[in-house]
Amino acid sequence: MRVGIIGSGVMGEVHAAGWRQTEAELIGVHSANLEQARRVAEEFGIGVYDRLEALLEQADIVDVCVPTFLHKEMVLRSAAAGKHVVCEKPLALNLQDGQEMIEACQRAGVRLFVAMVVRFFPQYRLAQELVSKGQIGKLGVMRLKRVAYVPRAELSDNWYLDESRSGGMLVDLMIHDFDYARWLGGPVERIFARVNRATDGPGQYAQALLRFKEGSMALIEGGWAYPPGVFRTALDLSGTEGLIEWSSDEQAPVRSFTLSRDGSAAAVGLPTAGLATDPYALELQHAYQAIVSNEPFSVTAEDSLEALRIALAARESMLTGQPVSL
Amino acid sequence: MRIGILSFAHLHAEGYAALLKTWPSVELVGFSHEGAEEARHYAAAYGLRWFGRPQDLLTEGLDGVIVCSENARHLELVEQAAEAKVSILCEKPIEVSLEAAQRMRAACERNGVQFMTAFPMRFAPAAQSVQAAVRSGELGAIYGVNGINHSEIPKAHRAWFADKERAGGGAVMDHVVHLADLLRWYFGAEVTEVYAEVDNLFYPQEVAVDTAGLLLVALENGVQASIDCSWSRPTWYPRWGHLKMEVVGERGTVVMDAFAQHLHLYSRGAARPYSWPGFGPNPDAALLQEWLSSLREHRAPSVTWNDGYQALRVALAAYQSAQAQAPVKIPHPALG
The missing domain is CATH 3.40.50.720 (NAD(P)-binding Rossmann-like Domain)
Incomplete structure (x- = not known):
């Protein structure tokens, strides 16, 4: 099948590299930023589509990698064109939009895959498998960490920092761990969250306390709070019969110690997976395979909507200072 | 003496x-x-x-x-x-x-x-260095603290730790006060609000006290802090547990693992076949030294009754909050 990417920013480029590791034919990219699109196209030897209509016409699968506030429009247009859709997370900025997007794809008879990439990180996946096999007994307390630095403005317009366009840190970043915690713990009963913002600038740090209907609880930590280039993630899953610990602080299979240049941090922090396992490629391989063979996705658009529901509840709790029941 | x-x-x-x-x-x-x-x-x-x-x-x-x-x-x-x-x-x-x-x-x-509360972690050089970093301003304004005092269930060592009548509770009563005290001491600020989830998630068949506890507290200076006091380490963990704190500020973050100085010991036939024998300084020794000095010098010790009392208020507020499923305020009249 032929894949076209909409958006040429950080995620457009990451996904282009991911698609390269699938059997799909990556035909090209469309972007509002033509110069950036040309760079990406050149890097991957693909075409640039000046007009969205032209890309929609020629692709079988459209990969929506534009900023979050544009997801809805692009997903609806792709569905209307009868194309399968891969959409970056978060699916939408609010539940109603997300629901409309899911329904539009259903009506159009096209598949909608939301790229909840953390489910494809090998350590997160292995931990989930071990928990589901009962290796740590009944789940008790989950601890999840995802703290990065403030996304930097490579462009003049840093939409990540604009909550009305990105949903903000809780919706853009912490949604990964809300989704992961729900994957393991089941439906959420209630959530309480605190967010502290920088006295100056867009920095912020949040902690959320979740209680699940099946009994377990979770402490989820997220932030745009570290110095540029520092991105730490961790999981700690404890149960009645055992414990799983993992932290990105642990040693990587290869470490290098070199004289480095200043300002070498990427614009937006992405966790690294280690050697030879690109989770972005894994998620796109999975999406592609499921679309081609018409099999269910391992993570559904409804899952991504539920993760959004938790993130929005966290934001509400932060504003009201009270727990929010789901 | x-x-x-x-x-x-x-x-x-x-x-x-x-x-x-x-x-x-x-x-x-x-x-x-x-x-x-x-x-x-x-x-x-x-x-x-x-x-x-x-x-x-x-x-x-x-x-x-x-x-x-x-x-x-x-x-x-x-x-x-x-x-x-x-x-x-x-x-x-x-x-x-x-x-x-x-x-x-x-x-x-x-x-x-004189009355001194035994909070040995104040005497751990790791915690002292975190306090110094916070006080020096090098971290900038502080967003929050992520705190962990995990352990195995202590009942194998002393049964009363898991007995409501004698211990007053379980994991929350056992561990919250350590981190609550460090927070108060790092910032020179009181805890003013506590939200908590508390339950017996790890030993529901064996004990009748809480074994899992997560707190999200606010300090008077606006800093938020989480405290994980759970008895969530298995009894076959390499050590009793650990005490960790991360202080996240606008200009920097400090990551503390107070008992990180340990070897990795693999010993056939030992109670723990894999264990972490520590070689770091013993905070209990420094705690005792301060207490003995205060006795010798006929002065108040550096850790007081009030420190123990304020930390206890945080632990008790956690039980209240979990019961009410709502945040609980801790009044401090002096703060106005």
Whole structure:
């Protein structure tokens, strides 16, 4: 099948590299930023589509990698064109939009895959498998960490920092761990969250306390709070019969110690997976395979909507200072 | 200095005894303990004289006593020591209710004796370095703190830790006070609000106290902090547990793992086949040194009754919050 990417920013480029590791034919990219699109196209030897209509016409699968506030429009247009859709997370900025997007794809008879990439990180996946096999007994307390630095403005317009366009840190970043915690713990009963913002600038740090209907609880930590280039993630899953610990602080299979240049941090922090396992490629391989063979996705658009529901509840709790029941 | 230990119920008594025995300036006169069989064991193990009743030890002309009983017996022993005009180092949490804690203070004030709360982590160089980083301003304005005091369930060492009557609760009562105290001490600020989820998620069939607890608290200076006090480490974990804190600020983050200085030991036939024997400084030793100095210098110790009391308020607020499923405010009239 032929894949076209909409958006040429950080995620457009990451996904282009991911698609390269699938059997799909990556035909090209469309972007509002033509110069950036040309760079990406050149890097991957693909075409640039000046007009969205032209890309929609020629692709079988459209990969929506534009900023979050544009997801809805692009997903609806792709569905209307009868194309399968891969959409970056978060699916939408609010539940109603997300629901409309899911329904539009259903009506159009096209598949909608939301790229909840953390489910494809090998350590997160292995931990989930071990928990589901009962290796740590009944789940008790989950601890999840995802703290990065403030996304930097490579462009003049840093939409990540604009909550009305990105949903903000809780919706853009912490949604990964809300989704992961729900994957393991089941439906959420209630959530309480605190967010502290920088006295100056867009920095912020949040902690959320979740209680699940099946009994377990979770402490989820997220932030745009570290110095540029520092991105730490961790999981700690404890149960009645055992414990799983993992932290990105642990040693990587290869470490290098070199004289480095200043300002070498990427614009937006992405966790690294280690050697030879690109989770972005894994998620796109999975999406592609499921679309081609018409099999269910391992993570559904409804899952991504539920993760959004938790993130929005966290934001509400932060504003009201009270727990929010789901 | 003539020192006594009131009760060996708390396992820290053994560590204190071992340290005090080695210091030439200290004469460890003996200990009181209720159970005769246990007492004979400790007397033999540490070469100590056993007194069946606290009163008998308290009339030995002591400079100070360490109260290492079950939490819910602290008041009784502190009152006896105070009446005997002997200054006190008291294990944490200082009691299981605010009323009992207040009566302890009254007894000490009435009799003019000093009271120190045993918060050893203040004497850990790692925690001191975090405090210095916070106070120096190098981290900038602080967003928040992520705090962990995990352990295995302590009932294998001392059954009363998992007994509501004697301990006053489970994991929350056992661990929250350590991190609450470090937070108060790092920032010189009180905890003003507590939200908590508390439950018995790890040993529902075996004990009747909470074994899982997560707190999200606010300090008067606006800093948010989480405290994970869960007994969530398995009994086959390489060590009893750990104490970790990350302070996240606008200009920097400090990551503390207070007991990170350890070897990796793989020993066939050991109780823990893989274990983490530590080689870092022992905070209990520095805690005892400060207490002995305060006795020698007839001054108030650096960690006071109020420190123990404020930390206990946080732990009790966690139980209230979990019950109410709502945040609980901790009033501090002096803050206005």
